Amino acid sequence: MWEYAPAPENRDIANLKPSYRMFLDGEFVEGAGEPLKTVNPATEEVLAEVSTADKNDVDRAVKAARRAYDRVWGKMPGAERAKYIYRIARMIAERARELAVLESLDNGKPIKESRDVDVPTASAHFFYHAGWADKLGYAGLGPDPRPLGVAGQVIPWNFPLLMAAWKIAPALACGNTVVLKPAETTPLTALVLAEIIQQAELPPGVVNILPGAGDVGAELVSHAGVDKVAFTGSTDVGKLIQRSLAGKGKKVTLELGGKAANVVFDDAPLDQAVEGIVNGIFFNQGHVCCAGSRLLVQESVADELIEKLHARVSTLRIGDPLDKNTDVGAINSREQLTKITELVESGESEGAEKWVSPCPLPDKGFFFAPTVFSGVSQAMRIAREEIFGPVLSVLTFRTPDEAIAKANNTPYGLSAGIWTEKGSRILWAANKLRAGVVWANTFNRFDPTAPFGGYQESGFGREGGRTGLEAYLDV
Incomplete structure (x- = not known):
C-alpha cells in the first residue's frame, strides 16, 4: 500500500478577510439584507461574514447597470470592451493561486481541481470572449447584432468562480451590463472577482455582485429592468423562473440538472x-x-x-x-x-x-x-x-x-x-x-469555445462558443 505524506496548501494564500461586502456601482458597500456566515464544509468553521442584498439593493444595482449600459458600455466599441475583458482575464491568472485556495476553503473541492480546472478555465473564458468583442458582426448571427441591455445572472455553488466567469464574460463581450447573484454558501470568490473587476477599472455599474439567499435571486430575475436572465441551478428552481417570466419578453437561458x-x-x-x-x-x-x-x-x-x-x-x-x-x-x-x-x-x-x-x-x-x-x-x-x-x-x-x-x-x-x-x-x-x-472515450471535458446546454428538464439555450453569444445579443 502506498502511503501519502500530507501535502497541504497554505491557507494564508487565500488572503481570507473577516468580512466581505457586496459590489454595487463600482464600490463595495454594505447591503441591507441579513448578513450571512459562509462555512468551510471540511471543518464546519465559519470563514467570514458576508453582507447581503435586499429588494432595494437589487433595484439600485439594476438601475446602476442600466445607467452604465446607456451611457458607457453599450456604446463602447468592441475593441475597447475587449481591453477591459483581457485585463480581467490576466488578473485572474495572476491571482490564480489565491483564488484556488479560497475556492477550496469556501466550496470544499480538492485544491488540485480548483487549481488545475476551475481557475484556469475561468480565466480562459474571459480570454476567449474578449476575442469576440470586436467580431460580433462576423459571428454569423446577423448583420447587426446588438446587446440586450441588463443581464440578471444567478449561479450555483458547485463551481462558484467558473460559473461567474461563464456568465459574465459573454455578457460583457456582447456589450451588456450585469447584476450577478452568487450562491448563498459560496460567495467569496465572486467577491474577489469583484475586486479584480474594480482593479481592472471597469466602468462603475457594468458588473454588480449581490450575495444573498434565494429571495435575492428571485427579486433579480423578476425585476422589470432586467432584459436577459441566465440561471444555472436546480430544475425545480428553473421551472419557477420560467413560470414567473412567461410572456414577459425577457430572453432566458436555463442550465439545470442532469442524470447523465x-x-x-x-x-x-x-x-x-x-x-x-x-x-x-x-x-x-x-x-x-x-x-x-x-x-x-x-x-x-x-x-x-x-x-x-x-x-x-x-x-x-x-x-x-x-x-x-x-x-x-x-x-x-x-x-x-x-x-x-x-x-x-x-x-x-x-x-x-x-x-x-x-x-x-x-x-x-x-x-x-x-x-x-x-x-x-x-x-x-x-x-x-x-x-x-x-x-x-x-x-x-x-x-x-x-x-x-x-x-x-x-x-x-x-x-x-x-x-x-x-x-x-x-x-x-x-x-x-x-x-x-x-x-x-472521455468525460467532463470543457472548453470555452464549445457550446454547453441541455434538453428537456436540463434546460434550454447554450452557453460558451460562438453559439453561446446569441443568448446575449438581439439578432
Whole structure:
C-alpha cells in the first residue's frame, strides 16, 4: 500500500478577510439584507461574514447597470470592451493561486481541481470572449447584432468562480451590463472577482455582485429592468423562473440538472473507461450537473468492469480539500449531505446492491464516501433522481438499441458518454442520445469555445462558443 505524506496548501494564500461586502456601482458597500456566515464544509468553521442584498439593493444595482449600459458600455466599441475583458482575464491568472485556495476553503473541492480546472478555465473564458468583442458582426448571427441591455445572472455553488466567469464574460463581450447573484454558501470568490473587476477599472455599474439567499435571486430575475436572465441551478428552481417570466419578453437561458448516462460497450478499452467513469462521477464530489451518474454497461463485460471500478475507487483519497493528494473533498453543505444520504438509503431499501469505498473519512466536516450501486433498475429513485453527490448507479444492457433506450429514459438531457473502439458506433450513438453534450472515450471535458446546454428538464439555450453569444445579443 502506498502511503501519502500530507501535502497541504497554505491557507494564508487565500488572503481570507473577516468580512466581505457586496459590489454595487463600482464600490463595495454594505447591503441591507441579513448578513450571512459562509462555512468551510471540511471543518464546519465559519470563514467570514458576508453582507447581503435586499429588494432595494437589487433595484439600485439594476438601475446602476442600466445607467452604465446607456451611457458607457453599450456604446463602447468592441475593441475597447475587449481591453477591459483581457485585463480581467490576466488578473485572474495572476491571482490564480489565491483564488484556488479560497475556492477550496469556501466550496470544499480538492485544491488540485480548483487549481488545475476551475481557475484556469475561468480565466480562459474571459480570454476567449474578449476575442469576440470586436467580431460580433462576423459571428454569423446577423448583420447587426446588438446587446440586450441588463443581464440578471444567478449561479450555483458547485463551481462558484467558473460559473461567474461563464456568465459574465459573454455578457460583457456582447456589450451588456450585469447584476450577478452568487450562491448563498459560496460567495467569496465572486467577491474577489469583484475586486479584480474594480482593479481592472471597469466602468462603475457594468458588473454588480449581490450575495444573498434565494429571495435575492428571485427579486433579480423578476425585476422589470432586467432584459436577459441566465440561471444555472436546480430544475425545480428553473421551472419557477420560467413560470414567473412567461410572456414577459425577457430572453432566458436555463442550465439545470442532469442524470447523465455513461455507456460502455463490450469493445471499449475498459481501463480507460474506468478512469473516465471515475472522473465522470467523483470529480468535484459529484457536484456536477453533467455528472455521469448512470453507468450503462454491456452485460458481457459488466462483471469485469465493476471489479476494475471497485479497485480503482478504493484508491481514491478522501479528506482535507487543501491537501494536494486529496481526490474527493467535502460535500458543500449539511443540507446537501442530508439529501445524498436520504437518496442512498432509498437505493438500499429498493433492493440495489451498495458498495462503499473503504477509505477512512475525517471526523469533522461534511464528507461522504464514494458509493457504487449495482443491480439497479430504471424504476429506482437512484436511477431517476439527481443525487448531486459521489454516488454511481450501474445498469446493464444487451444490445446497442437497449443501451440508447435506457440512456434516454430520463426527463433530463444534459450530457452523455460513449465508450467504444468503433468510430461508426460513436457517431451512431451520439446521434441517438438525447443530450446537449456527448463525449466519446472521455468525460467532463470543457472548453470555452464549445457550446454547453441541455434538453428537456436540463434546460434550454447554450452557453460558451460562438453559439453561446446569441443568448446575449438581439439578432
